[in-house]
Amino acid sequence: MTNIKLNDGVEIPVYGFGTFMIPADGSTKKAVKEALDSGIRHIDSAVAYFNEQEVGQAIHESNIPWAPFAEGKNGIFENEILSVIGKKYGKSPAQVILRWLYERGIVSLVKSVKKDRMKQNIDIFNFSLTSEDKEQIGTLQTSGSQFFDHDDPKTVDFFEKLVKEREI
Template sequence: MEYITLSNGVAMPMLGYGCFLVSPEECERCVTDAIDVGYRAIDTAQAYYNEEGVGSAVSKAVAAGKVRREDLFLTTKVWIMNAGYENATASIEASLRKLQTDYIDLLLIHQAFNDYYGTWRAMEEAYKECRVRAIGVSNFYPERFMDLALFSKVRPMVNQLETHVFQQHKGDWLFIEKYGAKVEAWAPFARGEKGIFTNPILMAIGQKYGKTIGQVALRFLVQSGIPVIPKSTHKERMAENLDIFDFQLDTEDMMQIETLDQGMNIFMDHEDAVQIEDFFARFGVK
């Protein structure tokens, strides 16, 4: 495993297991499989409703002596309906309880909605109390990211963004890194959209190295310095997705993959904003 060093010196694995759309019932089995094939970082969120499954898998793996807690890197995210100092403080305690741990390795604000300044103060406090080893944000696009970075005591250490070969965000990486944070890629396979798993450029490059399209897509990001958190519920795919540290793309490969960039989000766009509006409306926020 390779690691990236965050601005406070914490080492974060370059590849972790993503738990979005893993049902609460299936989550314990999936995270156990992920740990068994060698994953050491797990990405969940309050809004995935599967923190208990992660906590259960992790505590059983630690109790069985498969792995030490300090060798695992657990990420969770404060959901927008838990925003604000008091709600976020309570939700962090709930996440710690569900994850069955004394500390979270990386805690993120899930999205830049609601009172995220209040949320950030709760996270700064949890960080100072060593309940959290690193804090950051997700889906904060340049203006909001810069605002929080400039006007808070502790600067975000990570910004987790939709990032894959079709949305490479190169300009944003530079902007975000200027403020000391690292970009982390969510949906590194574009969730299977845009024909990624049959893409001829990725296929031809993979054939040169005896690697699959998925492995090339992940390798491109990792080799660019971007940590990735691919999701699969299949153990053999989990192992395949982890097996990307024994080959190196050359400059020509990297340049060819750069041509796939369409510079647009697939998931976080106008439609998504409309869905979020509907979601808020269900809670009476209009």
């Protein structure tokens, strides 16, 4: 996939998949899964589309990382495999995760309010992971969401309430 460079120097896939006006009746989930299966890694989504839950479900079921750091859950920043790999390159576990995603062609949207972390997060382009590194990192993937249980009625209630609050 060809990338395009944004004004800030970040590159994103030139081709993306839009979800605007796709009904949240299972159609969005099916379409996004098919887009991901086709190799598309740039998915447009917004709360105003009222189908973002199905977008999230499709991404979750495809085992593509929904957020690069899983909000720090399960001790991801202290993970031994990521720490050992990072030490080898003089990088943090967060940088190893971001490099792994980058090398897989996955666009990462990281969030931080700390300037030093922002600088660290972008400092991933001066090293490459070996096949062995990638294989070890791949063992860390889980089939479940790191954020919430999609089948839990409390999760559904939370998102229903969120949608109702945002309706005009």
